[in-house]
Amino acid sequence: MPNVNPNAPTSETVLSVRHYTDDLFAFSLSRPSGFRFRSGEFIMLGLQGEKKPLLRAYSVASPAWDDKLDFYSIKVSDGPLTSRLQNIAIGDEVLLGRKPVGTLVLDALLPGKRLFMLSTGTGVAPFASLIRDLDVYANFDQVILIHTCRQAAELAYGFDLVDTAKNDPLVGEEAAAKLNHITSVTRGNYPLQDRITTLIETGALFEHVGGGSFDPASDRVMICGSKAMTQDLKALVEAQGFKEGSNSSPADFVIEKSFVG
Numbered sequence: 001m002p003n004v005n006p007n008a009p010t011s012e013t014v015l016s017v018r019h020y021t022d023d024l025f026a027f028s029l030s031r032p033s034g035f036r037f038r039s040g041e042f043i044m045l046g047l048q049g050e051k052k053p054l055l056r057a058y059s060v061a062s063p064a065w066d067d068k069l070d071f072y073s074i075k076v077s078d079g080p081l082t083s084r085l086q087n088i089a090i091g092d093e094v095l096l097g098r099k100p101v102g103t104l105v106l107d108a109l110l111p112g113k114r115l116f117m118l119s120t121g122t123g124v125a126p127f128a129s130l131i132r133d134l135d136v137y138a139n140f141d142q143v144i145l146i147h148t149c150r151q152a153a154e155l156a157y158g159f160d161l162v163d164t165a166k167n168d169p170l171v172g173e174e175a176a177a178k179l180n181h182i183t184s185v186t187r188g189n190y191p192l193q194d195r196i197t198t199l200i201e202t203g204a205l206f207e208h209v210g211g212g213s214f215d216p217a218s219d220r221v222m223i224c225g226s227k228a229m230t231q232d233l234k235a236l237v238e239a240q241g242f243k244e245g246s247n248s249s250p251a252d253f254v255i256e257k258s259f260v261g
């Protein structure tokens with residue numbers, strides 16, 4: 001009998017690849033039958049290494065109802081995985097873990113009125129899934145996706161996502177009515193030129209959503225970006241009275257680091 005490990009990654013076929021910049025690309029994989037996940041979760045994926053699989057955590061960037069799985073990745077020229085993964089082509093095989101996990105999920109949040117999704121760089125990926133989840137629109141009156149990058153070219157993927165969501169046959173009407181997309185750039189010319197933290201501190205963010213400020217009684221916040229970004233935003237929302245939620249104890253905000261390598 002061959003020794004088959006039921007937890008071993010499955011081998012999935014690359015269905016599409018799109019390079020956005022020299023440092024960013026998106027790709028789709030076949031979805032194994034029986035692969036279930038909640039919008040906002042991540043999964044281990046990667047390539048076979050010399051001795052064992054080389055896997056990294058990637059947020060699923062497609063909606064739970066889609067029959068393929070989308071991902072969005074940075075390219076790190078000396079990164080053990082992404083230096084190779086950036087060269088994948090349609091028809092290639094990529095290893096996919098079996099167990100999606102994560103805290104950036106609706107289940108970890110209490111009901112509210114406005115849902116803020118705060119992202120930098122590839123941290124926008126889990127929101128690609130969430131902004132096409134009907135439950136997001138059923139649970140919230142307003143959905144605000146904020147995406148900040150160093151350069152304007154790095155915002156292109158987010159614009160594509162929002163466009164896709166607003167034109168989607170299933171969620172398009174809800175997204176068009178409730179989804180707000182706010183973008184800023186920190187190292188180039190752009191109408192909004194501040195970090196997310198600054199946009200919140202100065203109140204500039206709220207000018208785009210009808211005024212006010214954060215209110216833990218009715219606002220919920222999801223945060224995804226680099227380690228430094230998630231730490232700073234966690235401190236900022238905690239100072240405003242928000243409590244961190246988890247799957248077992250839902251509350252006002254949740255965090256996920258976006259992963260690189």
Ligand code: A2P
Nearest residue numbers: 120121148149150186195196197226228229232
């Ligand atoms: P900045 O250009 O001022 O460093 P990175 O690629 O380093 O993760 O950065 C992506 C975006 O996140 C950049 O716009 C960057 O701004 C911003 N950023 C980096 N660190 C933080 C932080 N601690 N808080 C808020 N935004 C951050």
